[in-house]
Amino acid sequence: MAETRAGYEAVVELTRGGMVESVHFGAMAVVDSAGRLLASFGDPNLVTFPRSSMKPLQALPFVEDGGPEHYGLTEEELAILCASHHGTDEHVRVLRSIHAKVGLQESDLQCGVHWPSDKATALAMRERGEEPTPYRHNCSGKHSGMLAQALLHDYFKENYLSMENSLQQRILKTVAEMCGIEPEEMPVGIDGCSAPVFAIPLYNFALAMARLADPSGLAEIRASACKKITHAMMAYPEMVAGPGALDSVLMRLMQGKAAVKGGAEGYQMISLMPGACGKDSPGIGVALKFSDGDPSRRATYALIVALLKKLGFEAEIASEAFRNFNSPLLKNWAGLEIGEIRLASPIEITKTW
Numbered sequence: 001m002a003e004t005r006a007g008y009e010a011v012v013e014l015t016r017g018g019m020v021e022s023v024h025f026g027a028m029a030v031v032d033s034a035g036r037l038l039a040s041f042g043d044p045n046l047v048t049f050p051r052s053s054m055k056p057l058q059a060l061p062f063v064e065d066g067g068p069e070h071y072g073l074t075e076e077e078l079a080i081l082c083a084s085h086h087g088t089d090e091h092v093r094v095l096r097s098i099h100a101k102v103g104l105q106e107s108d109l110q111c112g113v114h115w116p117s118d119k120a121t122a123l124a125m126r127e128r129g130e131e132p133t134p135y136r137h138n139c140s141g142k143h144s145g146m147l148a149q150a151l152l153h154d155y156f157k158e159n160y161l162s163m164e165n166s167l168q169q170r171i172l173k174t175v176a177e178m179c180g181i182e183p184e185e186m187p188v189g190i191d192g193c194s195a196p197v198f199a200i201p202l203y204n205f206a207l208a209m210a211r212l213a214d215p216s217g218l219a220e221i222r223a224s225a226c227k228k229i230t231h232a233m234m235a236y237p238e239m240v241a242g243p244g245a246l247d248s249v250l251m252r253l254m255q256g257k258a259a260v261k262g263g264a265e266g267y268q269m270i271s272l273m274p275g276a277c278g279k280d281s282p283g284i285g286v287a288l289k290f291s292d293g294d295p296s297r298r299a300t301y302a303l304i305v306a307l308l309k310k311l312g313f314e315a316e317i318a319s320e321a322f323r324n325f326n327s328p329l330l331k332n333w334a335g336l337e338i339g340e341i342r343l344a345s346p347i348e349i350t351k352t353w
Contacts, residue, residue: 007043008291012299014330015339023344024299026266026290030307031206032352033214033274033283035180039307039349041288045201048289049189051263052084053205054197055142056212056229057175062149063225064174070152071101078232079239081145082261086242087116087136094239095135095144102148109134110161111143111193118242139193141239146171146195161195163188168196175200178208192264205269206287213259213271214283230259230271246301246325253316266290268300277311281353284311301325302341310347 011026027042037044059081062068068078077098085091099106116122116136125132134140146167150160155167162168176183179200186198200208212230215223233240237251240261247260250270254260257276262268270286277284286307290299305326308317317326330339 005291007046009042010344011041011290012302012341013344014298014341016330017339021339024290024292024294026288026294026299026303027202028286028288028303029202029206030284030286030349031203031210033207033210033217033285034352035207036350036352037203038284038352039310039347041347044203044206046289047187047199047201048267049191049197049199049263049265050205050269050287051191051197051265051267052139052142053261053263053267053269053287054175054200055084056082056233056259056261057178057208058142058171058195059145059229060178060222060225061170061174062145062152063228064221065149065152067145067148067152068228071098071148073098073101075232076236076239077101078228079236080141082229082233083141083240084138084247084262085141085239086118086121086245087132087138088118088121088242091141091239091242092135095140098141098144098148102144102151104144104147104151106134108147108157109137109140109143111137111139111195113137137193139191139195142195143193163196172196172198175208178211179204180207202287202289206285209269209271209285209287210283211285212283213285214274216274230273233259233261244324246297246304249321249325250304250316253319253321254313262300264293266292266294266300268304270304272311278353281351298341302328302343306343306347310349 005025008025008027010023012024013020014022027046029044030039080094115132150157150167172183189197191197212226215226234256237248241247250260259271267289272284274283294300332338
């Protein structure tokens, strides 16, 4: 039986010399759009912050209210509203286009400033003496969407990140509805970009991700908005993250079968579209979290590989494009095999199709 720890269990382990050297404790819930728990590790009701995995839900009210149509936004521009982008020049180009259409200034963004996570972009900027600005912040797309929503409804723009602003109250209500819980059941924290972020049980967030993939049971306006968001993310995966990033690579390989969005501190979500796992398979949501924050993302990669194999996506994860995320053998700098990274216990999935 796997060792447990405050809602988490030993999920991923690394070996050396035939012994387990390191262990990542995690928790996961896999839920279908009817609310059935299909698989889990640890406590599926563990309450934790989805961080940036919540971005598609934060964009949902803006899309429901016809914001993209009102401002003439493209699917590419909608995708970056759901993004943790890598700050490339292409990302900045799309953000500038959004701001021009909406009537925003870069100075309106309250996300802060950091160097692009895309190394080539950061190096090129340093070589030409360019300092980063808010457009390079990985959450500037989300903030642009929030500001556009504020202008759409004449909410106060200056305090658009405050929970006292009607904008954030609307987002809170929408997220709670998608998760099937009450707003007061979601503790509020402050994300790395200063926006509010809500703590949600893994089961309920996975349910929301299943509904995002298969919104057939939702009201027509919301269902349409969910489809627009997932279609934009899957059509422009590089806008959601960046070249070589897990979210972008996986969505490109899955070819319309999955919307994928990672979050900080070891969080990851996957929304699998109806039919993605075989004939009559339902919409499926995955929410997982590692207790140590999984800074190298190695535990997240290992768990996703094992889960996708179990769901029948062997060809996608065996492809050359996914090689950087599918490395079960551990090697040292001389190329010698010294161990492996593996699941501590197998995934058991209850298939309902």
